[in-house]
Amino acid sequence: MNYIGSLSLILIVTAVAGHLSVRMGLPAVIGQLVSGIVLGPAVLGWVTATSFIKDFAELGVIILMFMAGLESDLQLLKKYWKPSLLVAVLGVVLPIGVIDWCSQLFHLNATESLFLGVTFAATSVSISVAVLKELNVLDGKEGTTILGAAVVDDVLAVLILSLMISLFGSEVSGGGSHASTNLAVSLTIQLAFFIALYFVVKWLVPHLMAVGNALLVPTSVTLMSLVICFGLSYLADAIGLSAVIGAFFAGIAVGQTDYHEVIDDHIQPIGNAVFIPVFFVSIGLNMSFKGFMSDFWFIVVITVAAILTKLAGAGIGAKLAGFSWLSGYEIGAGMVSRGEMALIIAQIGYQGKLLSENRYSAVITAIILTTLIAPILLRHAVKRMKLSAAV
Template identity: 30%
Template sequence: MVEAAGIDLLNLLLVLTLAWAFGLLVERVGYPALMGEILAGILFGPALLGLVHPSEPLDIFAELGVFLLMIYVGMEVDIHDLFDLGPQALMVAVGGFVLPFGLGYAVGGVLGATIEQALFIGIAMAATSLATKSRILVDLDILDTRIAGVLLGGALLSDVGVMVVFTGIMGFVETGEVTALGLGLVAGKALLFFAVALVIGDKLLPYIWEQLEGWMTRHEFVDKTSAFTVALVVALIFAFLAALADLHMIIGGFIAGLFLRQAQLDPDIYDHMYNVMYDLAMGFFAPIFFVTVAFELTLTVFTQSLGLLVLIVVVAFVSKIAGSWLFTLPTKLSSKEGLVIGLGMNGRGTVEIVIVSIALSAGIIGQELFSILVFTAIFTTTLVPPTVKWGIDWLEQTDELVFIEDVDVEVE
């Protein structure tokens, strides 16, 4: 028992040290820290050197990392600005889903895959990663820009849509058919979650917090630590509600962060809550998540299935960018902004890995296709930081990087 605990602690120490060192290294050359953290996971994880390895404690810390990260990102975003950008976000979500899913399914058909396997190739290509985009936007310090708002909204809506379609695909796999009633039930549960979250967060939470703060003040019980604990409880409640609706807990964390910002807290208490959330997420838990994402990569596909790997990676990369960009053209977003948004939507990460892992455990896909789809997720995610940074620099050079407070965006 003691020896096992020591091994887990050493593993955690190595992961954190490598995440910090590689994150700092890539930041010194002008790129987001998460790029270095993923690289560290590839180099020192099971794919190559094997110095660090998956473990139950790392899995738990990684889940906490992505959850805290999403709370922090939600606290960075004004929900009213997000609503203003809603039409653009919806267009991006639809475009970033339809084209990759359709082409992914077509690739499966060309390769002679079963209908179930082709559907999973399509959903894997259509998946996106809210957590990955959030971290990139934080690292690049562009959360107050129009493209950041559209990206976050588009990723959030895309995650919900992917979960709905994924549930429908699993229903098809289990029963051989997808019913309109079944899909309607899944979509209804997701919409109900957002409706309940909106009522609680925008109407009830500010009132409850005001009453609680008053009670704590009267009883000389108010302090910053207690307020932070209450904030975590609120976030866990939203995560629980998301889970009841069959949505990932990170969606609940993001929504909780949005409403914590709107709760009209005492400035000192809110600043303390914000800073602690940042330190916990960015300084400890989130780096573990991004290192462990790379643990799923196996390199045997480079020798056994290189052609198939290249085909799926290229189709996934191009289709996500093209779909997102094309669907921004009818909006007031510039063509350059649409392209940068497409580059940002291209990362997949957690959602795709979770989906293909379920498909593997259910016997729907084999180890070869699983490895290819996991590598596609990691490869496209790794490409997002440099391509988005290039896009941001491009927008700044052409004076087209629009900040949210500078313009009110509406669909034409």
């Protein structure tokens, strides 16, 4: 029953830390992330990233993105798909190029440098979603663009990672044509998934929700919405995409039905009370100060480059799409967080020998530092937008 004790400790510490963060004018997410660092191996060592914590955390990010989809305006997403695409592309290209170059300055080989660029090209919009929801600006044009860009960003990062692994595999085994075939099949399946999503959103989900409403069991509508959420998350993960993409589109689909307000009222307590705090803590649990001093300047340079390239890339993309510089700053800040997406990619690269063992801890530290700084930047950007609108 040790996991019950760990869960209890996480919930009480995140509640207090979140409260203190808000009292200090910071997003509650910061307190929850810091709780993971303090409770984890980096400081006290009271909680470790067990399979139970990881599973709970995965459910947390899925529920968080489902809630984001529920609160998204589909018409706004359609309206801002072009800016989202531009923000995502520039927000991927710039980090890859700059961090690749920075890594080579520290004598990493070409493959490892390119892989680090791909790692920091990813965005964890789940952190930004929590902050935008807290500030009640998730459904604005900037929040909508951030959500749309994050989906494209995740797809691009997964595709580039798949390509790198395929090329790396072909170099090792000499099976170039086989790797290319596998990549082509994966891309075809992923494209089919997005095409199928249109029919799921428009036709299947409304019928499933009607079936759920007819079931003679308590909260049957909410139950059916979770089935849809977890089902699409599983399918997205099974074909090599992020599970959060499936959860986000499940939220959009359910949000178009007549039951979205009831579901939102039921889902928010479930997510915010238990699962979502564990997700934020799980990111902090990955923090380690092993080799911190020996890699200090590498961590500093990569962290600064990761923040500035997302701010600049996404911000310039927003400006080119017709947004103001202040809006571009908010959108760029919303794309800075790397969170679980970058951690997952780093782990895949480490297992695939694309990232060396002596740099792994430093990279994880840089990812967590960007994740800690991102909510502060986003809150500052939103505050400036509100002050500008009030003038």
